[in-house]
Amino acid sequence: MPTLVMKFGGTSVANLDRIRRAAKRVGVEVAKGYDVIVIVSAMSGKTNELVGWVNETSPLYDAREYDAVVSSGENVTAGLMALTLQEMDVPARSWQGWQVPLITTSAHSQARIEEIPPENINAKFAEGMRVAVIAGFQGISPEGRITTLGRGGSDTTAVAFAAAFGAERCDIYTDVDGVYTTDPRICDKARKLDKIAFEEMLELASLGAKVLQTRSVELAMRYKVKLRVLSSFEEQSDEAGTLVCDEEEIMESNVVAGVAYSRDEAQMTLISVADRPGIAAIIFTALSEGGVNVDMIVQNISEEGRTDMTFSCPTDQVTRAEKALLEIKDAGELNYAELDADTNVAKVSVVGIGMRSQSGVAAKMFKVLSDEGINIKVITTSEIKISVLIDRKYMELAVQALHDAFELDKAA
Amino acid sequence: MPTLVMKFGGTSVANLDRIRRAAKRVGVEVAKGYDVIVIVSAMSGKTNELVGWVNETSPLYDAREYDAVVSSGENVTAGLMALTLQEMDVPARSWQGWQVPLITTSAHSQARIEEIPPENINAKFAEGMRVAVIAGFQGISPEGRITTLGRGGSDTTAVAFAAAFGAERCDIYTDVDGVYTTDPRICDKARKLDKIAFEEMLELASLGAKVLQTRSVELAMRYKVKLRVLSSFEEQSDEAGTLVCDEEEIMESNVVAGVAYSRDEAQMTLISVADRPGIAAIIFTALSEGGVNVDMIVQNISEEGRTDMTFSCPTDQVTRAEKALLEIKDAGELNYAELDADTNVAKVSVVGIGMRSQSGVAAKMFKVLSDEGINIKVITTSEIKISVLIDRKYMELAVQALHDAFELDKAA
Structure with missing residues (x-):
């Protein structure tokens, strides 16, 4: 029988009614x-409660124990979902990560999936079971400890199962x-x-559209x-929702598919850094080792051998970034006059595979923002994306203006 | 190093403060x-919540899924306890039942422990770990499914670990x-x-003293x-609490050690049953197959080939008992005039190993009750116990009178 993977997030299994x-x-x-593989998250709120207990118990926790604790929410929903299906006379059973086994790396709390041997579950499908309910977000390390895949890891679990079982499709209910x-x-x-x-x-x-975890899309x-x-809250047809697929399967599309934004961005500027080879490597190695996820980077024109270096990072990593840069300053590895942090900024991006074949998207974007009187602080581009950092107060205006200008309200 | 097992019940780990x-x-x-093996229950209330969800989802649940769901509470406390110990610089890690592995029978929701191979945990003790924290109440079946040991199963887990590791003592904190x-x-x-x-x-x-699960004492x-x-709520010395031990270790003891009672007892009477060989076997086989735990049995004197048969069972099994007996009546296997159920009774018992060597305990008990005007409905005895069924309204009075008469307020 063809296989389908269906994943239900926390709000979709928040209580017994929703599980039903x-x-x-x-x-x-x-x-x-279909033979169905169902991936479930914990009831909404449960994982946060468990994470809260761990943090209160041990701020610098042993990630192996963290994983053992926070994975338990998914076990509850998996069992309840299997029972609910059985009540509907659908032959079903639950699997926890270690039972499948869903084998991961040992990188606790952010483990990566290594392998999902399909034999155990396929044997049950062969016996007439119709639904395998899998506790999402969790796996087992080569050492036999429970691992978790990081926040939103149930999306990744779902896609990995779809790949391992050659599923016709992976439906993410949210x-x-x-x-x-x-x-x-x-x-x-x-x-x-x-x-x-x-x-x-x-x-x-x-870019912050929180519908799907990035890793699940990569996978x-x-x-x-x-x-x-x-x-999961509406009656569904086969054409409901949005299909994320190979670009070949999309006949016509707008040049720009969407406009994304992120409030959670800070602009950091190192003022008056020596402009010599290797200085960027020193700065960004220190930031990386300090656990800072640098996003955009801009280096200004050099004057008298000094330059300003600007980068952006998530707002909650500003303290970490300051600490990392102060350490290398104190160690004499880097000299700068000042470190300026501006958390009053936002990132707005236009995204579309059409950009590859059509020029002028960047020019149009800059003109739209300029017409609205919005100053651009930093620009980065990729093959299918242009992002700008602007004052946060203009964020909504920028998104609306770009949405209008690229006529995203009309289908291609 | 000598090993000690310490078990903490639900109220002893009810929140992070108590875990600490x-x-x-x-x-x-x-x-x-000591190298310590800690057995933890779920935070108090958690298991009841999970059981409630299972019952609401599926009244006639698949016990394998029940076990997968209700075992999750212990996983949380095991991880949190390990983290708390680590915070105190005590090298510790948690084990879930399947990780030990604690191997049980496949009798889900009331599994029996088959084996606890000590190798995995001993290897960690050899590496310098000082505390193994075990999620109580749970194990793994030969089929690789999660099992639970029945209510109070964490006591049994603790004793089984103490036996498997040759522990010096098993301390049950409650x-x-x-x-x-x-x-x-x-x-x-x-x-x-x-x-x-x-x-x-x-x-x-x-007899209903709920301090320890019966199976744990047997083990x-x-x-x-x-x-x-x-x-777990008082400062403790090495002599605190009560030691349950071999009778050889008790130098002096009262003839009667304690008076127990149970409100949860119903008296069932089958009126006018044919008094012929095999009739008791028919009745009690039917009750046993119907899941009724019969406690006391009395058969009255026969008159004209008919007799009355009285037995007691837990109050919540009365409906089951009635159903089982009606079925064999309908099937023509048993004939009786009436089935009378009296749930207004209580059982009071005196217990003591001293009874083996000292006679007159029963006579004294009956006299005490008679002096208080309490009528005895049913009597059963064992080598070290005498139990009587009486009207429930006299229960407290009977307990107090017997406690006084056997001078249990004075140490031997």
Whole structure:
């Protein structure tokens, strides 16, 4: 029988009623003839509660114990989902990560999936079981300890299962009904996309559109897993939600697929750094070792052998960045006059695979912002994305203006 | 290094503060030079919440999924306890049942422990780990599914570990400070016992004194594990609590060690049953197959080939007993005029190994009750126990009168 993977996030399994509703969706697919692999998250709020206990107990916790504690929420929903399906006369059973086994690296709390041997579950499908319910987010290390995959890891679990079982599709049920051209909360013309290319989704995900975990999209792209994002709170047809797929499967698309933004960005400027070879390496090695995720980097024109170096990083990493740079200053490895941190900025990006073949997108973007009187502080581009850092107060305006200018409210 | 097992029940690990307090107790034993195996229950209330969800989801649940769900509470406390100990610089790690592995039968939700191979944990002790924290109540079946040991199963886990590791003692930390001559809530002269024999504890446990799970006492008796019951809410010395031990270790003891009671008892009477060979076998086979735990049995004198058969069972099994007996009546296997159920009764028992060598205990008990005007409905005895069924309204009075008469407020 063909296999389908269905993943239900925390809000979709928040209580027994919602688990029942999710189980009914599963029943519909079973009735169509699919063998279904269901991936469940913990009931919403449960993982946060467990993480809170761990942090309160031990701020610098042993990640192996962290994983043992926080993985328990998914075990509860997996069992309850299996029981709910059984009540509906759908043959089902639950698997915890170690039972599958879903084998991961030993990088606790951010482990990567190494292998999912399909034999155990396939043997049960062969015996007539129709649904395998898998506790998401968790696996087992080569040392036999429980691992977790990092926040949002259940999306990655789902895609990995879809790849391992050659599933026809991986449906991600969540509290939104698909991927939008931009956030409907700040732009009322935002339109749901029927399809989006992996590369575009990847850029949107990494830019802060929280529908899917970035790693799950990477994995889906690598293994060509068709990924569908849809709402668990609406009646669904086969065409519901947004399909994330290979660009070849998308006949027509706008040049720009979506506008993304992130408030959670700080602009850091090192003023008057010596402009000599190797200085960038010193700075960004120190930041990387200090656990700072640097996003954009700009180096200004040099004057009299000194330059200003600007970069952006998540707001909550500003303290870490300051500490890392002060350490190398104190150690005499780097000299700078001042370190300026501006957390009053936001990043706005346009994303679209059409940019590859059509020029002028950047020019148009800059003109739109300029017409609105918005000053651009930093620019970065990739093949299918242009991002700018602007004053935070203009963020909504910028998103709306760009959405209008690129006519994202109209389908291609 | 000598090994000690310490078990903490749900109220002793009810929140992070209490886990910290329990961890300090563990630290004291580590400082004395013990390698410690800590068995933890779920935070109080957690298991009930999980059981509630399972029952609401599926009244006739698949016990394998029940076990997967309800075992998760212990995983949380095991991880948190290990983290707390690490914070106190005590080298510790957690083990879930399947990791040990604690191998059980496949009788889900009431599995029995088959084997605890000590190699994995001993290897860690050899490396310098000082505390192994074990999630109680759970194990793994030969099929690789999670099992649970039934309510109170963490006591049994603790004793089984003490036996497997040849522990010097198994300390059960709970919310009472030991085993009493009777329930202090209904008799203010109740006295804490310093020592009690396994056999006596076994009778008291099975009679409803809820300090220890019966199976854990059986196991301790079989493997001669010294068991100590003590409070996790008081400062402790080495002599605190009550030691449950071999009777040889008790120099002097009262003839009667304690008075136990149970409100949870119903008296069932089959009126006018044919008095012929095999009829008792038919009745009690049917009850046993119907899942009824029959306790006391009395058969009245036969008149004209008919007799009345009285037995007692837990109150919540009355419906089951009625169903089982009606089925064999309908099937023509048994004929009776009426089935009378009286749930307004209570069982009161006196227990003591001294009864073996001293006669007259039964006579004294019956006289005490008679002097108080209490009518005895059913009597059963064992070598070290006499139980009577009486009207429930006299229960407290009976307990107090017997406690006085046998002078249980005075040590031997």
